[in-house]
Amino acid sequence: MIFLSTRRFDFFGYGILLFLIFFIVLPVLTVFLWAFAEQWFYPAVLPTKWGFRFWSLVLARPDVWSALITSVELSLTVTALSAVICLPAAYAFARMEFPGKSMFMMSFLMANAFPRFALIISIAVLFLSLDLVGTFTGVVIIQLLNTLLLMIWLPTAAFRAVSREMEEAARDVGASAWQVFRYVTLPQAFPTIAAALLMTFVWTFYETEGAWLVGAPRIRTMPLLMMQMINNQLVVQYGAVLSVMLWVPSLAAILMARRIIGGDAFAKGLGG
Amino acid sequence: MSTLELENVSKQFGAVSALEPLALRIADGELVCLLGPSGSGKSTLLRIIGGFEMPSGGKVLIDGADVARTPPEKRPTAMVFQSHALWSHMTVEGNVGFGLKLRGMKKPDITAKVGAALNMVGLGDYGTRHPAQLSGGQRQRVAIARCLVLEPKILLMDEPFASLDQHLRDRLREEVRQIQKKLGITTVFVTHGQDEALSIADRIVVMSMGRIEQVGTPAEIYTHPETPFVAGFIGDMNMMKATVQNGAASTGGIRFEAPIADGEALIAVRPEDVTLIPSQDGEGARVRRIVNYGAVLKIEAEAADGAVWKVQTLKDVPVTEGAYYRPAVSRHIIFRDDRAVHRVDPS
Known part of the structure; x- marks a missing residue:
């Protein structure tokens, strides 16, 4: 380690940097350029x-708008249902x-642990009947099945991390079991739950295997x-424009996550 | 006017008995300390009073009404937790006012009451802060205000200052005692620190292994321990095994008056009740060690029979390490079968 990271030349660090530039920054940049x-x-x-010619071409297509609406509806429905169930x-x-x-817990x-594609195919066969x-x-x-793991494991850990004494203190000042959950447990676990919800939304938005095997061609x-x-x-530009459009939800999710999880969590005093 | 009575209260966790059936009566406005080592059942007893544990049997009477099956939110008790248990997502005001909000009190009334409670614990200007922005002592003050604002009949404190440093602990303890006296609120205070118990309690309940060993004022507990456990747990104590013969027992070079039947007994002597009288070399007990505690000296002196006396004297009493002294004892207690059977106390 000492040898690799000497002041003179950090081969390892530059290697990683080159790798990142070549395989992530460059392709993203290229797609972005292609879109315009x-x-x-x-x-x-x-x-x-x-120019924006391909943007107007893409945005003029009714199938793009209906796919966008389908995706947003699907992600919202799955996230909401997943929250209600999980x-x-x-x-x-x-x-x-x-x-x-x-x-x-283990079953989730x-x-x-199994190859997802095979699992989805067998489910698709079941769905056929x-x-x-x-x-x-x-x-x-x-999609709900896909989100179970995320939406149960993360919030479980979050609820578990809420101190028992905090909950007991709430009971002590007169809160019913429901009020303890509403005013203490849930707010305490909220940053993690918000992260799980955002991840569920984004995950569902980008998922292709399940959507294709079960939804195609109508959905x-x-x-x-x-x-x-x-x-x-x-025409490369069609794909590029759609890619840039597809970044919007994940970008929005990340910005929201920074606001909700980052900022708020510090204000709430995780150090408590 | 709030009294607390425990009748035959017991608690089993599965096959393990955490509390043997016990009875206790706490008078209005009294501050009672539950004192004992960890595992003695003191916290379990406090949690039973607060409603966080259901007793396996018995009654918990507050002002004569049995609340043993009442959940904590419906009991007129309020608890200060060891970890302060403040809600980190609420401000100080939010924490203190939460109970009032649940009771449906109007906003201006809540603000006034919360302000008064915070002033009482000296945190009037800290209402808008979050718990993370407070020091350990301030957090515990907020936790106390959170209880007081509800005007509970019984205040419960579960080792509230255990995580604070000695200096802060002493100060907060004094403040709590002042507030408690001023409000005249009946209080049960759990601690494993004997100094804490001796300094603030009206009465101390010494517990061991799920049993009450003794109930009494700090002075009674200290000077008249009823069991060897209490004698050994509170303060320093010389505990000497001795054989009683013809109304007397000898140990450590001293002959003790013991008007009980012949047989084995345990003789307990406080270090401050031992005086060292200079004698000739080889006679009496030899001083092995002197430790200076500022105001007092703590001395270990080994008698000819191998017994070691712990002695405490004022710092200006001249004692030399290695020299021989004849120990003299002004007070002693004799225990047999875990009970005090004879006591010599000239005062």
Whole structure:
């Protein structure tokens, strides 16, 4: 380590930097440039003609708008349902004793230990007999299954971290069990739960395997539409514009996360 | 006017008995310390009074009404927790006013009451801060204000100052005692520190292994311990094994009057009740060690039979290490079968 990180030349550090630039910054930058390029011929380092032509072309397509609406609806529905189902379950896992508790917790992990694609295919076959393939409900269910692990494990850990004495102190000043949860446990666990909700939203927004196997062809989300466009017509700009559009939700999620989890958590005094 | 009575209260955790059936009566306005080593059941007893544990049997009577099955939110008790347990997402005012808000009190009334409570603990200007911005002592003051603002009938304190340094602990203890006296609030205070108990309690309940060993004023507990446990747990004590024969027992070079039946006994003597009288070399007890505590000297003197006397004298009494002294004892207690059976006390 001492040898690798001497002042003279840090091979290791520069190596990582080069790797990051080459495989992450450059492709992202290229996609971004393509989205605003109307013409870009080979030897030129930058696009030869800039413009928003492909943006208006993409935005004029009704399938883009319907895919965007589908994606947002789907992500919102899945996040809301997941919260309604998983948060009470997480609280139960954190605070109550019941037979088979650790087995349940492990089972959420096990579901993720198998290759997801195979799992989704077998579920899709099951859905076929239930007439759920190609329906919004079917996609919602498959996405819900995907979010279970995240939405149970993270909030469980968050609820578990809330000090018992804090809850008892609330009982002591007159709070009912529900009021303790509402005014003490939930606010204390909130930063972590918010992170789990945001991750669920973003995860569902970008998920392709389940959405494709269960939803196609009738339910088309943004990532699916992008794949389709890139496959069918080799106009790079269409894919690039969609990619930039697809960044918007994750960017918004990250900014929100910084506000909610970062800022607030410090104000609330995690050091407490 | 609030009294607290425990009748036959017991607690089992599975097969383990945490509290043997016990009875205790605490008068209005009294401050009672539950004192004992960890595992003695003192915290369990406090949690039973607060409603956080259901007793396995018995009654908890507050002003004559049994609350043993009442949940904590419906009891007229308020507890200061060891970890202060402030809600870190609320301001100081939010913490203190939360209980009033739950009771549906109007905002201006809450503000006034919270302000008064914070003033009482000397934190009038700290209302808008968050607990993370306070020192350990200030947090515990907020926790106390949070209890007082509810005007509970019984105030419960679970080793509230255990995590603070000695100086701060002494000061807060004094303040709590002043406030408690001023409000005349019946208080149960759990501690494992004998100094704490001796300095603030009206009465001390010494507990050991889920049992009450003795209940009494600090002076009674200190000078008249009823069991060897109490004698050894509170303050320093010389505990000498001795054999009683014909109404007397000898140990450590001293002959003790013991008007009890012949047999084994335990003789307890406080270090400050031993005086060292200079004698010739080889006679009496030899001073092994002298430790200077400022106002007093703590001395260890080994008698000819191997017994070691712990002695405490004022600092200006001349004692030399290595020299021989004849120990003389002014007070002693004789225990047999874990009970005090004879006591010699000239005062």
